[in-house]
Amino acid sequence: MTQEAYRNRVKAAAPKSPLGKNIVMAFLFGGGICTVGQAFLNWYLSMGLPQKSASSYTSMTMVFLGALLTALHVYDRLAKHGGAGTLVPITGFANAVASPAMEFRAEGVVLGMSAKMFIIAGPVIVCGTLASIFCGLCYFVVR
Amino acid sequence: MQTLFIKTPVTVEAHAAVVGKKEGEGPLRDCFDLVAEDIFFGENTFEKAESKFVSQAINLTLKKAGLKPDAIDLLFGGDLLNQCIGTSYGIRSFEIPFLGLYGACSTMAESLALASVTLSCGQISRAIAVTSSHYYSAERQYRFPIEYGGQRPPTAQWTVSGSGAVLLKNGGRGVRVTSVTIGKMLDFGITDANNMGPAMAPAFVDTLKTHLKDTHRKVSDYDLILSGDLGSFGMEMARELAKDEGIFLGENYADCGCLMFDLKRQDVHAGGSGCGCSATVFCGAILPELESGKYRRVLLISTGALMSPTAIQQGESICGIAHAVCFEGE
Missing domain, CATH: 3.40.47.40 (Stage V sporulation protein AD)
Incomplete structure (x- = not known):
């Protein structure tokens, strides 16, 4: 059998991820996280903070909660069910930084934790920054 | 040989x-x-x-x-x-x-x-x-x-x-090792590190086929043929590939990865894997059965995926390998 034929056979026979269920769960978990974020935003606004500061406070709160739930071994269990719903919001970003920080603590604070902290989030930051520069340039030209 | x-x-x-x-x-x-x-x-x-x-x-x-x-x-x-x-x-x-x-x-x-x-x-x-x-x-x-x-x-x-x-x-008495078959590396172009069973299944079947040919035996001559860690999907592919070769793996075929866990209850997806998988299942569950006489002849075929994250990131595919060791009771 050729490589191609075998690959096709494996692809056809492989058990598939439950797509419908994953989409519904991602919607519920992602929506849930965003609702919590919105609640914090409303609360900060009701305390008289200006919109811009309230938004920053909300992001900070959600990042803190994401990191806290990671440290308490809860976030990965939520993500198992939530999938993209827990990955996309800013709490997923916090998880992506906090989890390697915890993991590589065993190799020391400097060469372990500090060096490996951005092993997952690093590419997101690099590509995100480049994408924002590109979009900014496009906007500059089109405007 | x-x-x-x-x-x-x-x-x-x-x-x-x-x-x-x-x-x-x-x-x-x-x-x-x-x-x-x-x-x-x-x-x-x-x-x-x-x-x-x-x-x-x-x-x-x-x-x-x-x-x-x-x-x-x-x-x-x-x-x-x-x-x-x-x-x-x-x-x-x-x-x-x-x-x-x-x-x-x-x-x-x-x-x-x-x-x-x-x-x-x-x-x-x-x-x-x-x-x-x-x-x-x-x-x-x-x-x-x-x-x-x-x-x-x-x-x-x-x-x-x-x-x-x-x-x-x-020397001594008891369960004997009677033959070993050293496997070849086989690469069927699988690149998904989350789907290693099918990457190793061709190597398992090749080693099994070679072992049976070299020893002039058939599947039914064994009380148990045990793959290392193909998992539930890898087992399915192994059965199919073996069938293509005219080898019918029936009730006397099992996989250490599927024996180790309760696949439904323990949330392990396709089953267990790793160097410790065939080692612990064989030492803990199979050798005692050979010693007690329940099994007379068992073929352990541990399966390996020869890859590293570096190789996968560089676009390499996953090679499979499998070695067989035949144990016989007194």
Whole structure:
């Protein structure tokens, strides 16, 4: 059998991820996280903070909660069910930084934790920054 | 000829299997000599915990045989970690001459094969074959940090935490190693590291076919043919590929990865994997059945996926390998 034929056979026979269920769960978990974020935003606004500061406070709160739930071994269990719903919001970003920080603590604070902290989030930051520069340039030209 | 026949008797003197908590909650829970109370096994890192699995498996094996480490002439072993640190740090206090091996998850059959062949030369009297793996040390090396939130596809497998050791001796009575078949690397272009069963299935079938041809036997001559860690989907592919070759794998075919866990209840997707998988299942559950006479002839075919995250990131595919060791009761 050729490589191609075998690959096709494996692809056809492989058990598939439950797509419908994953989409519904991602919607519920992602929506849930965003609702919590919105609640914090409303609360900060009701305390008289200006919109811009309230938004920053909300992001900070959600990042803190994401990191806290990671440290308490809860976030990965939520993500198992939530999938993209827990990955996309800013709490997923916090998880992506906090989890390697915890993991590589065993190799020391400097060469372990500090060096490996951005092993997952690093590419997101690099590509995100480049994408924002590109979009900014496009906007500059089109405007 | 890929099959080597062990003509002077090489027998199993003692064996032990030490596993982690999750493995100790599976269907084989009563078969293991020691179950760790948690994932750290009293250590402060996963790598040290894996080494402790190794040292405990060897300690228990020596204790069962009533021997001290200096009675062992040679130790063959390996694991999944870079530079095989699981094994080397696990055995450093024993001061036994050591040959470190890497055959990915096929290492247990590789260790057993080399130990048997070396013993049959007649210049040494006792050798130990040992391998280990640890879910968390493997995950952090091959995939993501433990607390990282991600979803695993249904074809993913769960690395077994544990270690199995077999003490073989030259001569004696009991369960014998009668032949070993050294497998070839086969690459069928699978690149998904979350779907290793099908990457290893062709190697399993090739080694099985070669073994049956070299020994002039058929599947029904074995009470049990045991693959290392193909998992539920890998098993399915192996059955299909074997059928293409005219080999019908029936009731006497099982997979260590599927025996280790309750696939529905324990959330391990396609089943167990890792160097420790075939080692602990074989030492804990199968060797006692050979000793009791329930099984007369068992073929252990440990399967390995020879890859690394670096190779996968560079666009390489996953090579499979499988080695077979035939055990026969008295």
